[in-house]
Amino acid sequence: xxxxxxxxxxxxxxxxxxxxxxxxxxxxxxxxxxxxxxxxxxxxxxxxxxxxxxxxxxxxxxxxxxxxxxxxxxxxxxxxxxxxxxxxxxxxxxxxxxxxxxxxxxxxxxxxxxxxxxxxxxxxxxxxxxxxxxxxxxxxxxxxxxxxxxxxxxxxxxxxxxxxxxxxxxxxxxxxxxxxxxxxxxxxxxxxxxxxxxxxxxxxxxxxxxxxxxxxxxxxxxxxxxxxxxxxxxxxxxxxxxxxxxxxxxxxxxxxxxxxxxxxxxxxxxxxxxxxxxxxxxxxxxxxxxxxxxxxxx
Amino acid sequence: xxxxxxxxxxxxxxxxxxxxxxxxxxxxxxxxxxxxxxxxxxxxxxxxxxxxxxxxxxxxxxxxxxxxxxxxxxxxxxxxxxxxxxxxxxxxxxxxxxxxxxxxxxxxxxxxxxxxxxxxxxxxxxxxxxxxxxxxxxxxxxxxxxxxxxxxxxxxxxxxxxxxxxxxxxxxxxxxxxxxxxxxxxxxxxxxxxxxxxxxxxxxxxxxxxxxxxxxxxxxxxxxxxxxxxxxxxxxxxxxxxxxxxxxxxxxxxxxxxxxxxxxxxxxxxxxxxxxxxxxxxxxxxxxxxxxxxxxxxxxxxxxxxxxxxxxxxxxxxxxxxxxxxxxxxxxxxxxxxxxxxx
Numbered sequence: 001x002x003x004x005x006x007x008x009x010x011x012x013x014x015x016x017x018x019x020x021x022x023x024x025x026x027x028x029x030x031x032x033x034x035x036x037x038x039x040x041x042x043x044x045x046x047x048x049x050x051x052x053x054x055x056x057x058x059x060x061x062x063x064x065x066x067x068x069x070x071x072x073x074x075x076x077x078x079x080x081x082x083x084x085x086x087x088x089x090x091x092x093x094x095x096x097x098x099x100x101x102x103x104x105x106x107x108x109x110x111x112x113x114x115x116x117x118x119x120x121x122x123x124x125x126x127x128x129x130x131x132x133x134x135x136x137x138x139x140x141x142x143x144x145x146x147x148x149x150x151x152x153x154x155x156x157x158x159x160x161x162x163x164x165x166x167x168x169x170x171x172x173x174x175x176x177x178x179x180x181x182x183x184x185x186x187x188x189x190x191x192x193x194x195x196x197x198x199x200x201x202x203x204x205x206x207x208x209x210x211x212x213x214x215x216x217x218x219x220x221x222x223x224x225x226x227x228x229x230x231x232x233x234x235x236x237x238x239x240x241x242x243x244x245x246x247x248x249x250x251x252x253x254x255x256x257x258x259x260x261x262x263x264x265x266x267x268x269x270x271x272x273x274x275x276x277x278x279x280x281x282x283x284x285x286x287x288x289x290x291x292x293x294x295x296x297x298x
Numbered sequence: 299x300x301x302x303x304x305x306x307x308x309x310x311x312x313x314x315x316x317x318x319x320x321x322x323x324x325x326x327x328x329x330x331x332x333x334x335x336x337x338x339x340x341x342x343x344x345x346x347x348x349x350x351x352x353x354x355x356x357x358x359x360x361x362x363x364x365x366x367x368x369x370x371x372x373x374x375x376x377x378x379x380x381x382x383x384x385x386x387x388x389x390x391x392x393x394x395x396x397x398x399x400x401x402x403x404x405x406x407x408x409x410x411x412x413x414x415x416x417x418x419x420x421x422x423x424x425x426x427x428x429x430x431x432x433x434x435x436x437x438x439x440x441x442x443x444x445x446x447x448x449x450x451x452x453x454x455x456x457x458x459x460x461x462x463x464x465x466x467x468x469x470x471x472x473x474x475x476x477x478x479x480x481x482x483x484x485x486x487x488x489x490x491x492x493x494x495x496x497x498x499x500x501x502x503x504x505x506x507x508x509x510x511x512x513x514x515x516x517x518x519x520x521x522x523x524x525x526x527x528x529x530x531x532x533x534x535x536x537x538x539x540x541x542x543x544x545x546x547x548x549x550x551x552x553x554x555x556x557x558x559x560x561x562x563x564x565x566x567x568x569x570x571x572x573x574x575x576x577x578x579x580x581x582x583x584x585x586x587x588x589x590x591x592x593x594x595x596x597x598x599x600x601x602x603x604x605x606x607x608x609x610x611x612x613x614x615x616x617x618x619x620x621x622x623x624x625x626x627x628x629x630x631x632x633x634x635x636x637x638x639x640x641x
Contacts, residue, residue, distance in 0.1 A: 090477035094315035106304035107486040
């Protein structure tokens with residue numbers, strides 16, 4: 001891949017709008033997705049995440065705005081290059097997992113061999129089971145397999161681990177990591193901040209149809225919270241003490257949002273503050289969303 | 299073609315593996331056929347039906363014609379004598395009176411005809427062999443009776459086609475739309491035309507298969523009358539299935555709710571069953587009812603099927619029915635194509 005191609009975003013969204021009646025589900029969002037990255041779209045229920053990606057997937061028509069795939073406006077062939085795992089999907093009944101994969105495989109001009117899909121998504125143990133008789137985790141793996149039957153360059157995963165137990169979620173993350181390792185681009189919507197932090201290279205945070213923050217997770221956390229939060233019991237802080245980093249008092253603790261944890265700890269020692277009872281915490285994306293919107297993710 | 303075939307095969311597997319649906323589709327019509335065959339071994343029940351040609355005499359006619367005013371007799375007017383005589387030969391009606399020639403006709407093997415003749419000639423008796431008064435000259439026809447089940451079987455197949463097509467395409471597409479199957483297909487390169495045509499062909503195959511199984515299975519025991527061409531009957535059935543499927547496509551083109559779909563299905567199916575001559579002949583029914591029956595495609599299917607099976611009608615005789623079925627199919631398919639939405 002030459003430098004010019006690699007610099008071109010695989011997907012670019014410009015000023016996208018979509019309304020349902022008076023409700024602006026998507027209100028002028030713009031972003032670009034780097035090829036080979038995992039791009040996270042975060043936000044609470046009703047933020048517009050699913051509508052946004054379904055417009056991008058060409059499931060719905062936008063009211064206005066542009067979606068570019070490799071620099072070109074999306075055409076009918078776009079569907080041959082993308083894989084989609086919807087938030088809620090029903091399939092034709094009375095088919096086995098293998099038959100379901102074969103059905104979708106035959107809808108594409110250049111399908112990936114079924115055996116590779118089975119291996120990539122760990123479907124071996126239930127490949128000949130009726131698709132109605134799968135556990136939540138197995139079903140999500142099968143749906144991921146369906147999304148991969150055409151060997152897509154760009155994969156959309158809409159809240160793929162909602163409702164799964166922690167073990168199934170971790171298994172699913174490993175599958176997504178494997179897909180990323182193949183150089184594929186993943187666009188992921190999720191409620192789980194640990195999932196976004198674990199998988200996503202770039203994120204946008206949506207609320208009320210708009211993007212309220214965007215960037216790389218680590219950089220956003222540094223920008224809003226510093227490197228870490230050091231919590232010191234108020235009783236240990238001398239009256240009138242001042243700190244080089246922003247400090248807030250609440251619930252009997254002074255919270256220091258420090259850019260350099262080591263330097264701040266040295267500063268506390270130098271001030272003669274008793275370090276027993278302190279804690280060093282890393283803020284997460286849930287905290288970020290709380291700060292940005294004043295409400296938690298749900 | 300590969301995409302079409304994949305969806306076609308998947309839909310067929312879905313139907314044939316759903317045992318409860320398969321059993322319902324096969325068992326219910328068969329039970330109905332045997333039930334009617336048992337309940338009505340011959341003839342169409344106990345009512346008396348008299349075909350009349352020409353106008354009855356005006357007021358002041360001979361007292362013998364009081365017969366015309368008896369209760370519980372149904373007089374069915376015909377333009378030409380040949381039609382009711384054919385019906386009489388097969389005991390689908392019980393007597394024919396030709397007022398223009400002052401003749402009446404009976405089938406001497408018909409018990410209902412015998413009773414009617416006694417009513418027309420109250421002074422006579424079976425033992426004496428007395429005849430009707432001279433105002434009517436007696437004529438006789440002969441022929442074996444057509445059992446009610448022979449008359450009824452096209453109606454049963456018609457009902458099977460009606461429900462199999464409407465629910466198998468219309469209801470299924472609405473369910474697919476509601477639960478997201480259509481949305482999932484929309485996300486693939488599969489076109490709406492490919493999807494819909496696969497559904498149509500799959501349902502065509504299924505309904506044809508079920509109809510053949512029902513017909514052949516019951517024919518083994520009941521030995522239906524088949525006076526005409528099997529090929530022509532197959533053509534009539536094929537057109538009827540396509541027409542019903544196309545109606546199913548129209549009503550499922552936009553609806554998302556299975557409850558609404560169920561209501562619309564009832565709205566379509568019940569009037570068709572009642573007004574299309576499935577259970578009883580439309581001859582002699584009020585004119586408004588006969589006109590209303592012409593709206594429904596199943597009327598033309600039943601007319602053509604009965605003509606072929608019972609009367610041995612050829613292509614020319616049923617060409618009108620076939621033409622109307624074909625026209626309706628084209629209109630409904632066109633409407634469905636214009637209205638269809640994935641979501």
